[in-house]
Amino acid sequence: MKTSKDKNRIPEATMRRLPRYFLQIKRLLDEGSRYVSSKKLGDYLGVKGTQIRKDLSYFGVFGKARYGYETLSLAKAIKKILGLTKQYKMVIVGAGNIGRALASYSGFHTCGFDVKYIFDIDDKKIGNIISGVKVYDFNKIEEILDKGEIDIAIISTPENKALQAAQRLKDNGVNAFYNFTSAELNSIEDVFIEDAEISHGIFKLAHRLRGKWPRKESD
Template sequence: MEHKEISKAVIQRLPRYYRYLEDLMDQGIERISSGDLSRRMHLTASQIRQDLNNFGGFGQQGYGYNVFNLHEEIAKILKIDQVHSMIIVGAGHLGLALSNYTNFRKRGFDIKGVFDNNPKVIGQEAGGVKVSPMSEMKDIVEKNHIRLAALCIPKDAAVKIVDDLISYGVRGFWNFAHVDLEVPEHVVVENVHLSESLMRLSYRVFEEQ
């Protein structure tokens, strides 16, 4: 197998490499050395080479890396070379914002449903998807073999719904609720805790004063 247990720090950086490679392609740049890329990204050339070599030797001595090729390889590593169906649970402002965000579709994340219990929002359109009642969630998740769910609901609701979603087949949660979800080992949670991010900003801006 290609993996020998990749560290969290490396995975954290991969999407950023991917973004820089995209920018390079937009600029029509066809090849890049680890040294050149390191200067643009403000990290060391060593780190870039170490990171990439976790997955294979994508470069060539004396030449560097082919931008298009490396971009494609990272897409494969991140499994975004394939389409993933997902649902959004909660059609509040944040859920609707995610649903309307076209970039996700561009990256191969196909939103198959947005769910809410509030009659006021059910039937409303959000980025090409109609908001459905929660009662239809099981059916849609199972019929479409959906593995990813974004949770844009309050923390109590999130904790309550997780086990159901897992039993329907969900294997990864994109969690925007302010709570740490307890899930079995084969299920993954990626947290986006916005208030915590804002607190870190506060610390960093005001710590010296």
């Protein structure tokens, strides 16, 4: 496991907030706001102004005293930080309920994430078209994918197939995984993993409902 002890490393907490900053700034842009202060942006998101200024300072993003941040250039800066200036090619592995929903998810396409292939092992699904994307036989994946062609794989298989699927994708040159199963993919070396297991969130809600605190992570 390659851990960077880089002094210039971006704090994880900052990275968790950045997508929310980005989406809120896009909303402000849509409304025609030209400037936004860290205070005002923070109020929208339940974050303190100092926090936002500090987060942005890691990236050398500068506002103007008295005016705040220019929305358009801030949006561009965060877009660059988040790596949204290039296109990403994705595959979805597992054409179940979640996989199909993700294939149709508009948020990917509008931000430069293109689903190129969907894979499954079910003959009834292979050959189908989901949101304009064809379902291929996962067992023929080596014939279909060029090495290095795919940037990100979404894993939406049954839990007990997730690890072997991800490993096989890695062997084919994929090294970023968005994992929607509850499987632990930690054992795969030298790849990026983002977990998005749905039941985790509902467990946390259940805990808070029982215990009655706190309302949000950020509280």
